[in-house]
Amino acid sequence: MGVLDVLGKKSKDSNLAASLLVFMVDEVSQQQVIQALRQLGVTDAHVGVGSIDDLIEHLLKVEKSPERLIVDISGLDQPLDALSRLADACDPSVTVYTVGEKNDVTLYRLLLQAGISDYRYKPLTVDALRGWVDGRGSFSVRQSRSGKIIAVSGTRGGVGTTSVAGQLARELCAGGGLRKVVFLDMDFHGGAGTTLMGMQSNHAMTETLDSAENLDAQFLERVLTTRDGRLFTLGFNNGYEQEYQPAPGAVTSLLRVLAQHFHYLVIDLAQAGGMIANEVYMNAHVNCLVSDHSVHSGRILTSLMTHIRNNLDAPVMHVILNASRPPVRTQVDTQEFAKAISQPVTLAIPYDGIFPGMAEDLGQQLDKDSLMAKSVSKLARTLTGETELDEASPGWWRRLFGKVA
Ligand SMILES: Nc1ncnc2c1ncn2[C@@H]1O[C@H](COP(=O)(O)OP(=O)(O)OP(=O)(O)O)[C@@H](O)[C@H]1O
Ligand SMILES: [Mg+2]
Numbered sequence: 001m002g003v004l005d006v007l008g009k010k011s012k013d014s015n016l017a018a019s020l021l022v023f024m025v026d027e028v029s030q031q032q033v034i035q036a037l038r039q040l041g042v043t044d045a046h047v048g049v050g051s052i053d054d055l056i057e058h059l060l061k062v063e064k065s066p067e068r069l070i071v072d073i074s075g076l077d078q079p080l081d082a083l084s085r086l087a088d089a090c091d092p093s094v095t096v097y098t099v100g101e102k103n104d105v106t107l108y109r110l111l112l113q114a115g116i117s118d119y120r121y122k123p124l125t126v127d128a129l130r131g132w133v134d135g136r137g138s139f140s141v142r143q144s145r146s147g148k149i150i151a152v153s154g155t156r157g158g159v160g161t162t163s164v165a166g167q168l169a170r171e172l173c174a175g176g177g178l179r180k181v182v183f184l185d186m187d188f189h190g191g192a193g194t195t196l197m198g199m200q201s202n203h204a205m206t207e208t209l210d211s212a213e214n215l216d217a218q219f220l221e222r223v224l225t226t227r228d229g230r231l232f233t234l235g236f237n238n239g240y241e242q243e244y245q246p247a248p249g250a251v252t253s254l255l256r257v258l259a260q261h262f263h264y265l266v267i268d269l270a271q272a273g274g275m276i277a278n279e280v281y282m283n284a285h286v287n288c289l290v291s292d293h294s295v296h297s298g299r300i301l302t303s304l305m306t307h308i309r310n311n312l313d314a315p316v317m318h319v320i321l322n323a324s325r326p327p328v329r330t331q332v333d334t335q336e337f338a339k340a341i342s343q344p345v346t347l348a349i350p351y352d353g354i355f356p357g358m359a360e361d362l363g364q365q366l367d368k369d370s371l372m373a374k375s376v377s378k379l380a381r382t383l384t385g386e387t388e389l390d391e392a393s394p395g396w397w398r399r400l401f402g403k404v405a
Contacts, residue, residue, distance in 0.1 A: 021062075026049065037133075053085070055071060070099060102121060151315065152287075153304075156294075163360070166197055181264045183267075198362075212253035220257070251283075290322050298341050320345070355369075355372060
């Protein structure tokens with residue numbers, strides 16, 4: 001029977017986005033919801049029949065995510081897994097309500113922890129729907145749904161900060177459904193990240209930070225650069241004569257708005273210190289510190305980690321050792337390095353020969369056989385909670401973001 005509008009008519013144009021989208025598992029429930037929405041005077045809604053995967057397929061066709069989703073999880077053995085697939089398919093800011101068959105308080109709590117706004121068991125009454133339709137039905141205890149902020153900074157120039165951040169953004173994007181990822185290049189005069197991703201350089205960061213209090217979806221659509229509607233970039237690329245200092249709090253405002261629209265924000269911090277970096281660290285869920293094996297980098301790492309821990313609301317920190325140059329015989333090995341900085345090394349990326357340089361020059365994905373691609377793919381899947389790193393202790397990923405939305 002497909003997706004119907006509230007008059008019970010088949011939606012003629014499937015690209016026509018509605019602000020409320022409901023998917024029930026059977027036609028009887030579909031008709032009940034349509035009746036209830038009519039009683040409530042709701043007109044801007046579509047109601048479909050099908051599973052969460054049918055809903056995901058429908059979302060692929062619509063131009064923009066609805067503001068609210070009501071989804072029927074009846075009969076699902078693993079509702080949280082299905083809801084996590086759904087989370088990748090719509091904007092993080094979308095409010096999701098669930099309907100099911102069970103009056104089960106454990107399930108209810110798990111759903112709230114996963115970022116779902118409410119759960120009701122069938123039949124779905126007009127009263128329950130009213131709360132959801134006017135937005136009063138969400139509970140304050142719920143975890144707000146928002147994108148994850150990943151900061152990447154380096155101990156010195158050339159250690160591979162941009163290579164790691166750029167490849168991480170690509171991997172996060174490739175890894176899940178309709179996931180949207182934004183890469184922020186914080187180098188004032190332009191880092192190599194956008195070249196690496198085969199995109200034109202973006203110059204809108206200054207304008208965006210200056211308007212940080214008034215950012216909306218239209219503004220972002222105008223200033224962000226993308227080729228596929230999934231991986232986006234924003235950068236300064238200022239002239240060499242230009243100096244710029246954003247207003248205090250502007251970086252925080254920008255990150256918060258972007259986190260409503262993107263599943264992941266990857267931030268390439270060209271400077272590991274200073275006002276921009278500090279605001280990013282304060283808002284980040286995870287901070288990846290990229291280092292080479294040198295004694296100098298070991299010292300920098302120790303003081304940078306102390307600075308972040310003592311002065312800022314520290315995100316989870318991960319040391320990533322990257323061999324951006326061929327190893328030399330006298331080089332400190334990974335274990336010794338970890339001992340010297342009194343911090344485990346989360347990931348050691350081997351020297352990868354010509355692959356990273358080639359990928360940057362051609363603006364293409366790293367070769368499948370590239371050691372860096374394999375390592376960063378592992379890192380991406382760990383950050384999303386899909387796998388655990390071999391080096392890490394069991395349950396390590398859970399500590400990355402807490403509970404995964
Ligand atoms: N594991 C690796 N194996 C081989 N080459 C690498 C590796 N990591 C990075 N490179 C190469 O090293 C160079 C520097 O990398 P990148 O630009 O990512 O460093 P950066 O820390 O961002 O530098 P900058 O200080 O200029 O911002 C690039 O040419 C890149 O292709
Ligand atoms: Mg760089």
